[in-house]
Structures are given as C-alpha cells and as structure tokens.
Amino acid sequence: MDSLMEHRSGMNPAQANRMTLGTFNLWSDLVQQYSRCDLTRPSDKLHAIAGVAKLFEEFTGDEYVAGLWKSYFAAMLDWRVFDPKSRDPAGYRAPSWSWASVDSPVWTFGLSAGAEFLVDLAKLVIKTRTPDKMSAILGASAVLKARVIPVVCQSIRMPFATFQAPAGNFKVQIHPDTIDTKFTEGDKISYMPLKLDYQYGESGERIPYVVCLMLEENVQSLELQSQYRRLGCFVLGQENGNEISSLCFGSETREVEII
Template sequence: MAPLNLRGWVLQERILSKRILHFGKTQMLWECRELQAAETFPNGTSYDGSRPRGIKSLEPYAPGPLEKTDPGDKPDPRFWAYNLWTGIASAYCKCSLTKPEDKVLAIMGLAKHMNGLIKDMYVAGMWRTYLASELAWRVGNYKIMTPSAPEIYTAPTWSWLSKNAEITCSTVGDKGIRLRVKDVELDYATKDPCGPLLGGRLYLEGILRRVKIHRKPDRERMSTGAWSLTLPDCPPLAEVGSFEDLVYLDTFPKNFDAENENGELFCMELVDDVEFWATLDLLLLKCEDKEKGIFTRVGLSCTHDSRKKILGDRKRMPELPFSWTKGDVAHKV
C-alpha cells in the first residue's frame, strides 16, 4: 500500500471522492464506486469475474459491469451499511495521525455521509440502533502497535475512538445480545453530533459479575494469551475445557493486583455467538464508583462453550447499578 494511503486524513478523502486516478510506480490505476481497474486489468482487478467491493463501495448493491446478480449473495439489508461502517472504522484505526487529537475530526466527514445513508444516531464512532453488538470491538495486532489512550480526551472508554490502537470491530447484528442499552448521553464540544466530544455515558442493563484478571508469568504481557480470567462461580477454564480464554485488553498494565485485591473488576455478558463459534463475549470493566455504579472499560474477553453453561444462569441478579463515564479523574454523572 502506498504510504499516502496510510494517513488518517487521507482515508475519508479517498472514500468520499467519487472518482480517483492513482499514479503508481509502473502504471495508473482507476477507482470509483463501480469499478477498480488498472492498465494491466482495464476491465477490473477481480480474477473471478465478480465486481470487487472496494473501499469506495458506499451504496448497497451499487451496479457494476462485472457484478454477479445472484440474490443469495446479498447480505441482510438491515445490517449492510452498519457492517460497511465497521470495515471503514477498522481500516481507519490502522492509519496514522500526526495529531492524535484529530481522531474524531479525521473521520467526521465519513460519519456525516453514513448518517445520511442509514438515518441513525451517531454514537462516538458507532450507531445507536445496534449499539449493543458494536460494543464487542477489540484491540488487536499488538506487535504492530502498542495500544494506548490519547493524552487529550477523545471519547468514552466504551468507544474504539478512545484508543490509539489497531481495532477489530465486531459484526453488527441483533442475535445473541445479552445486554440492553437503556440510554446514551454525550457531551459535545460543538453543535455537530458527529464532532468532538467532552464526555459521555452509556447506561446498560445486563448480567454483571465480579472477575479477576491474572497475567500468566510465562507469557509476554503484550499478547492475547498472556492473561486469564477467574470468576468466583466458575472454575478456571483449563479445568473444564480445552480452550483458553481470549483476553483482549484495551491497554497493558503490568498487572491487576490492586484491582483484584479490592474487588474492582467485573465482567458483563455481551454477545452469545450461537451460530458459528459457540463463544460468549464479555465486557471487562473496572468499577470507579460503587455507590453510583460508574465503570470504565478495560477490555473484552471471549470465552468458549465450557464456561457458557455456567455463565448462562440468567437468574443471578446484577451486583451493582451500571453506567459508563468518560474515564478521566473527574467523573461526570
């Protein structure tokens, strides 16, 4: 990929422009919403005869001269635009910005375009209607980029915009959702709902349990397999199954000893993948204010079928009231 296309501000300009002519080292390339072509492949760059869905495919089922017409290949129209957005967001997180505080601004034009397309409320890099499923984003590819939080406030901890990291956004849907988003409150820096934020809160209703997060001494801390979960009502996964927990931390502390000792860590059931992988996604949270039920997000965990049978007891009541805050020292409630 050309170095220019790795810049954060360039991404939205490339996607929103109707047509682009790329000048490569050996040939020119064409890109629009119907076709990607090059001098060596003037009819399109796909090898199987289908129209490649490129980075500029911003409209559902935009006609193209090489597109297959099999209606069975079309995704659920309810989620098409939402999942297009998650793909854009994942690509954006791989790009670099000279000023990290530009993170919201450099994608604002795309957010406005999508807002006009799907007619939904923009919520700190996500969308209100299927927000519960979008919360299952995770930090990934630690070897390329060490995840960190911006020095200048960008977004609440439940938003992927709050992290300087490569992000894998979740598939948007409405199946297997194990919590309910009761309300969202955002404090805007301007009158633009797609613009910079000063703070935000998310109110959730679901199954909340205490949890401890431990680092495995024989693993490098900046890896998915370096951390494990312990739940009071669930034995370690190694004792009941053959799969390890996958723990994706948003940033990397040395350990969670103080949080474990003080009982500050919790998990909340998020999405039960009942169709493909038989996994249950858990939000990993730190309690900032027990009386007011204020939490910040610390990561995401994926647990397999052996624990799901124990975690699936929905008769248990939440231990605390629940809300999100923006994650800085002076919490807004």
C-alpha cells in the first residue's frame, strides 16, 4: 500500500484520528474495485477486506465502521448501484447503509469543493462477533440528524418514478440497491436529502442538485419510532420542474436510526 504510506507521510498532528482527503479518495477507489470482485462466499465480503482496513486504521487512527470510516461517514453514504442484484440469502453481514450489504458493483462519489452534506452523525453502534472491530458484524445502526420526508409512489416506469411528497409531486430516476425491493404504485417510502452539490451549465452557472437516500421504515422496531433501512438512492435536480428548496429543505431535522 505505497499510496497509503505517501498520504500518511503528508499528515500533520491536527489530522490525527481523521483521514485526509487523499486517503478518503484512496479508500473509495479501493471499494469500487473490490466490489467488482467475484467472491466465492459473498458473506465474506467484509472479512476479505479486513486486512486492508486494518492498515488504514493503523495509519490514520480513524474508526472503521462496517466498510466506512467515521470521520467521513456522511460522505461515504453516497454510493450507488447501477446493476442491482438480489441480496445474498446466507444471512446478515452488514447494515443497509454499507456498500458491503449488496452483491453488485458500487460506484462511490468523491468530494467536490462546493458539496454540502445535509446530515450529521449523532451515534454509531456496531456489534461484532469478537472485540475485534474487523470481525463479523452481528448488528449495526447509525443515528443521524437529518430530514426524512415521507412519499407515496404515484407511478413507476423503471428506472423512473414519480413520488407524491408533502411539498408536491416530483419525478426522478431511481437506483435501487437490490432487485429484492419491488417498487409499486401506492407504496409508502421516505427519502433523506444527503448531499447538496452543483453542476455547471454551458454559461458557467451553478445548477444545484441533491443526492437523496430512499428509506423504508422498520415496522418491527420497538425502541425507536424513526428506524429505517436503506433501499437505494436518487438524484433530485431541477429538471421536470422539480423545486429543490421545498422538496429537500421544507422540513425540520430530527434524529433517525438507520440499520
């Protein structure tokens, strides 16, 4: 891991226990490449990368959490699947917010200078088989301070969906994490605005868009009413007359648990 050592040599004491941007990009690239590997046992997904994760942990001092890193937790939630498959039936191996929970290649998205993350990490709980954080995960949850907006699926013409939200209807291209979830008209789900970013038009003007996670409420939850699982994501832009401000910033933030 020569690249990791190069990033380490450029660190200063103020960056202790936190990844540098270069190391974040290095891990993101590694995840993309690793997610394309054909593992004999998909259930070993986190176990097989544990040795590399241990090196990152030793060099950065950051906290490893089910394939993500605590100091960049919100940024590392921005992964997408473009060719979803069924989830491995062998059993639980990672929380729904981790790329390791799916068996498809994932695309991770870097950090642009103008990006603003719209969620804050409040609490992380990871239960592993042994005291070693790199061992098999038995359960995990992340409590986020975020906006979660309920919607009803009005029409589904994959890969496009039209949702009815409190602020109005909007149409987007959706990216399900797996093919196990069947989106149908009348379904009730929620979305969480994750990241505000910009692209540039022909005249150089900034055009905003928001990356949103699709969530389903965990109806079996007894501890917290606001407990969700990740279903996928979509990007909400201004096309089709979408009003980003009211659709993404019209509700109050609250603590929600993602499992």
